[in-house]
Amino acid sequence: MAKVELVHVCKSYNGKEDVIQDLSVSIEPGEFFVLVGPSGCGKSTILRMIAGLEAITSGELLIGGIKVNGMPPSERNLSMVFQNYALYPHLTVEQNITFGLHTKKISKQEQKKRCLEAAEMLGLTDFLKLKPRQLSGGQRQRVALARAIVTHAPICLMDEPLSNLDAKLRSKMRSEIRQLQRRLGITMIYVTHDQVEAMTMADRMMVLNEGRPQQIGAPLEIYNHPSNIFVASFIGAPPMNLAKAKVLESSLLFNSERVMRLHHHLPSSQQQVIVGVRPEHIRLADTGDEYFIAEVVNVEVLGTETLITFELTKTEHWIARWSGQWNVHVGEQVPLFIDETAFIFFHEDGQRLNHPVSSYVASGEERK
Amino acid sequence: MAKVELVHVCKSYNGKEDVIQDLSVSIEPGEFFVLVGPSGCGKSTILRMIAGLEAITSGELLIGGIKVNGMPPSERNLSMVFQNYALYPHLTVEQNITFGLHTKKISKQEQKKRCLEAAEMLGLTDFLKLKPRQLSGGQRQRVALARAIVTHAPICLMDEPLSNLDAKLRSKMRSEIRQLQRRLGITMIYVTHDQVEAMTMADRMMVLNEGRPQQIGAPLEIYNHPSNIFVASFIGAPPMNLAKAKVLESSLLFNSERVMRLHHHLPSSQQQVIVGVRPEHIRLADTGDEYFIAEVVNVEVLGTETLITFELTKTEHWIARWSGQWNVHVGEQVPLFIDETAFIFFHEDGQRLNHPVSSYVASGEERK
Amino acid sequence: ATTPSENKEGKTEIVFWHAMSGDLETVLKEIVEEFNKSHSSIEVKPIFQGTYEEALTKFNTVAGTKDAPAIMQTFEVGTKYMIDSGKIQPVQKFIDEENYDIAQWEKNIVNYYTVNGKIYSMPFNSSTPVLIYNKDAFKEAGLDPEKPPMTYGELKEAAKKLTKKQGGQTTQYGFSILNYGWFFEEMLAVQGGLYVNHENGRKENATKAVFNGEEGLRVFDLIRDMYKEGTFYNVGQNWDDMRAAFQSKKIAMYLDSSAGVKTIIDNAPFEVGVSYLPVPDGVERQGVIIGGASLWMTKDISEKQQKAAWEFMKYLSTSEVQAKWHVKTGYFAINPAAYEEEIVKAEWEKYPQLKVTVDQLKQTKSIPATQGALISVFPESRQKVVKAMESLYQGVDPQEALNRAAAETDRALEIANKK
Amino acid sequence: MNVLRTFLLYALLITCSVVMLFPIVYAFLISFMSGAEVLQGHIWPQEFTTANYVAAFRKVPLLEYLLNSFIVSFLVMLGQLIVSSLAAFAFVFLNFKGRDVLFFLCIATMLIPWEATMIPNFLTVQKLGWLNSYLGLTVPFFALAFGIFLLRQHFKTIPLELYEAAQVSGVSHFRFFWNIVLPLSKTSLITLGIYSFLTTWNMYLWPLLVTNNDRVRTVQIGLKQMQTQEISTEWGVVMAAVIVVILPTLLLLFVGQKHLQKGLMQGAIK
């Protein structure tokens, strides 16, 4: 078990622009820490710095309380799944998986055992004797994963380890990885693009944007209390609906076209705010609800749920997400209802305005 | 616009086992055709055969009605996004994107224009002068995508083109690709693992397993009427809950532990069936519902929704999926309700039993 | 291998470095074997050391160390070099000690290796240049095959007749000389011309090349004139190319080494004639210089080994051995008594041409010119002469070409004398 | 179109092969001719005679020479492969101060005219007491800048991620070198192996210098022993010897090629 700390870490590839800017975070021993952020925001770079594959431009990296900025990767005692797998093309799957285990003074039997275990878990048993080039993309990725798993290193770095797997396998892998991590007490630093992965696996997650940390916290906290509009729109799919609004007494005025009445007090004295609401909080108005009518511009039936894009104003479209398959037609006018408590307010500059912890109640009303 | 037909196509890499077995499918001009299936089932192989990169072991491939089995890729007039990108490491992003355009007799300005357009669309504008190795994984993938887009070839093959992108960008890309495909009337053959992609983008999709087509049809049809348990459990995340059951008069008996009463007739005279139900159709019982009580074994709060795993029988766990964030605890006993119409029945060998088209009604009741 | 004076069996071991390859080595080995058999206390070990140059390079580096051989074969132009090296033991010492009768050796051969009245090395494989011609071609051209040209005039005349053309293309040339310094030296000597000053360097160290005098010029003029007339063929500087040209009837007459005569006769699909080197009209024939190589004894070996080596040398010069050597290789016998041996007679019966070569040598007058030049930079000087010969075909004036070669030889001499 | 292209390609390939092979075939043919035939410039022997081969083997102890050459070439090949790959590995994967300077220094050794080093090296070997031994014939050639350069170029094409992955697994440099770099560079190693073997096999002057007896002499000396200067060379015999001498090397090349093909088939690193 090892703690990983980054203290004011900066990274620049070309000596001019910083790819990572002043990142400070402390990852607890045994924690499952997830990094999310848009493509190119620096996630892989952070992993590579922790692994020691990339020099740290400034700041300090501590593992287990010891500064390791200059320590070679081999001494950091960690394992890593590379985004592009980095399999040894001339070794069989089995050899790829067990490669490097001997340095950990693990007996041949134990190596074999771990390898078979991991292969079993990842559905690679049939491929143990093949070379990487004979594998499909997803199979290769699983080999990379197996290689990291078998080491049982106290710190494990994974860079989008499941991106090439199908949903079913992925969900299986999610829980397998999580269990393994718990069982072995590994400190896990995990990069993903998959919201479900982030939400289900993370103890804590960090949202990054352009090399700057945006928010660090438990997944639900981030989901429910995004600290700025970047996080709000990045976490959740489809993303949170956002729109600029003028605050007129106790009403919200969107683009001088649509008014919504509020019963509660407004979070601040701002005249101009950004209002956010998650798609699942926009529902079809029941009788008695204070509804508003909007025109449907797009409908996507996903099987499990239906996404309805409607016109908030002439220029702004919002999405509502309804469970199940709905037979709504484009051009239809539908009555919609938004629970007032579902609104989240942001300052014009993007920062969250009110941050009343747990003021927000899940729409699936709390049971009992 | 070109039609792509595969007639009894087989493929074997080693001359022994077939990786693709007797595949016949006809993809209409201008259609958006999605291939899904577990990792290693042969999706990339199919694309590569269509592209002419891999020889067809037996069967015929027709493009625009002409047999092209032996035609070199360059004459097939198609574009392709490779699963591993296949970027030219020595060329800049811009050169990578415009590579080969001159063969299509496209003027320098037009090339430039298309390149900028695509770069704009994919958020690559800042990287045009960089080399691939200076890009992040997702950026590389976008370059590969841009390269296919700019050709405007009548047939486009994409092999998991969005797997390394974040949700937000991915959803943007989904609609961009779809629009582009519609605008240019491209025949698109698209491999993906992402359910949402498959559901939202496909005109039709094909589910593959171990080189054998399982079902071909519109996404919703496949979602609602899976033709066997493989498709049922593969499409939808979390997958459909399945369990063996004995049919006793008008009841289902699960593992001699749990009984569920049915009001409607059973689909067949089978004694032993497999019962499937989608997680979203298992809801918290309202007062008056004919509920059953089950113990919760796991809860995953995903923000938008909550996944509740409960014990159907001692050995079988099912998952229920509820919209919103629910504060359910592991070990709790919850009353659950399943609408009888939501049950799907399969023969013990996995084939769908009743296939009454549209007998199934969405749980989100139809409006009006 | 160390050079203990005695090897395991108590025999005195004599390491003998030579440059004899091909058939020559086979014969040499046979002779050595016979010697070893007949001399129970001595074992001679012949070791091939590459070409003369290569062997000398190696000798150079090991001379004076335990890796040095007891006997070293060196080509004639290395004579001065070996003397100057200070690593050798003149054989004169043993001749004097034993009062060995050197009169049995061919005077014209010994002359070459005699410097300041001292015989330095034991002549071994010796040869001289001869004119070789195609008798059939002679007949065809209406020339008497038994009367080969003896003077430049006759040579030119014959060459003209022998030159055949076919549609602007010459199919057979009259005459050729290899671009090799040795032939030039011989053509010079046969007229009595000196190569370097101080009596060919035999009186004191040579300081100046004199081969660019009238004798030299005559040779060069001959080549230039004949080349211009189209009766002379440039065969380059490779012996085998030259012979191939003769065998394939590209040339009808040429100069070759006496040692090569037999093989030529064997391989030629026509009758081969052998004659003396031609001389310029009106110039008296002086004879030829000996070519080939001799055996040197090194200094830094034990007394016993020197004795043994001398024993071997004496054995080599016996008439039986020399007869065998002459018959099997074509080299001269240094001991003329050998020519009286039966096998030689039989051989001469078969190859009457061989006798011509011996006669030419016998008729040679002992003057400094035919004794040969004694300079240490001979190889370098030869390169210069070769270049001069080659330049003739490019239309360079003969005198100018000679002068340049002489000047370059002068510089080499100057540097060498500084050492 | 496609057929035409294939046809043209084959035509070209065959033409080029003929041109490339002609001299070798020619030598082969000459080796069956009698001396007179050779000098008369025939291309095709009037009748195939093996007399030349018999003569070649009789003249010099070719078989012993062949064996010596084989041992020496093999040792040098081994030595060069080991020494060069170690150095090349350091130049590509180990990042230390002064690396580039050392590399250029190594390259610079390629520039040294071999003629300039021969005599001093001979003296060195003599001082070490290595004359007439395999040591003297082999050790001076173990370090080969060319080999280092060749392997360095190849190592550089190995994706860096593989190195990184190995680093992360905590694998020692040597193990990475041994288990990953070497197997991945099979083609280059075979190429270099062939090269070292052949160049050593073809060495003449050095073996001549450092050996004084037939026990350790190599086959090229034997070849030279068959040619004479003043007396007509028996070309048939020499060519027969040439064929005997190049046969093992050509054979090695074929075998090496086969392995190369296999290595190449298994293909690219990525």
Add this chain to the structure above:
Amino acid sequence: MNTPLPVQPPASVQIRRKRTMRTTLEGITYLLPSLILFSIFLFYPMLRTMYLSVYLTDYQGNPVQFVGIENFVYLLKDVNFLQSVKATLLFVCYTVPTSVFLALCLALMANEKLKGIGLFRTCFSSTMGMSVAASSVIWMFMYNPSIGVINKVLSLFGISDVQWLLDPKIALVSVAISTIWMNTGFTFLILLGGLQNIDPSLYESARIAGVSYLYQLRKVTLPLLSPTLFFVTTVSLIHSFQTFGQIDILTKGGPMDATNVIVYSIYKDAFINYNFGSASAQAVILFFAILVVTFLQFKFGERKVHYQ
């Protein structure tokens, strides 16, 4: 490798210094065999050569008299040496581009996936199995004006006797041709290896893009082959500067010094004429000449090279 972490974090500077020390040490360890051998068998002789180049030497090659740069001064004024320089440069220009180009063409052809291609590959690389000595002898035969095959073939076309090795104007070209033949096998093999190392999916991508063969060659193959190309040109360049064997056998530097390249001239001076001083001076000049060329090649050539 797997040392336990130190308990007390030592001063970071110290760590770093230790680390660089260690990596340097490790690097040196790998290089040690090469360095030792190089020092003994290359650097030491080279230094000795430099030392000798300012001396007049005796026949054994021992320095007898210090002459400073006289050897150099003489050389630079000597027409023979200048001719050698010219011959060397011409020879390099004839052989290097041609053999690399030819080998590249062959490698490209042999890189196609065709039936029996292995046989052709073997044919093309076969000259690698030939020693310089053996090949030269064969070529000497072929060049022979009276019995050589080349002239026999040419005479069929009505071209009369060409004196391949005896005409100063073409001798160098003739030697160059045989050299190219000898070098092609090896260069071919290396280039083929380089070609096969290119990621096939890049070709697949190009095939789909439908670019012409030449375009693909120019834009994909050659740039990706550049490390190998760089290697073979550098090596050919150096080897070409040092060509010796074929000259010795074919022309001995003649006719009229037309093929008397510097290395051959060094050889003659050192081993036939025993002018070690002058030979050393030439060796030093040659060394620095190649050094400059190679340096330029690295400086400008390697910039265009794309690794990985």
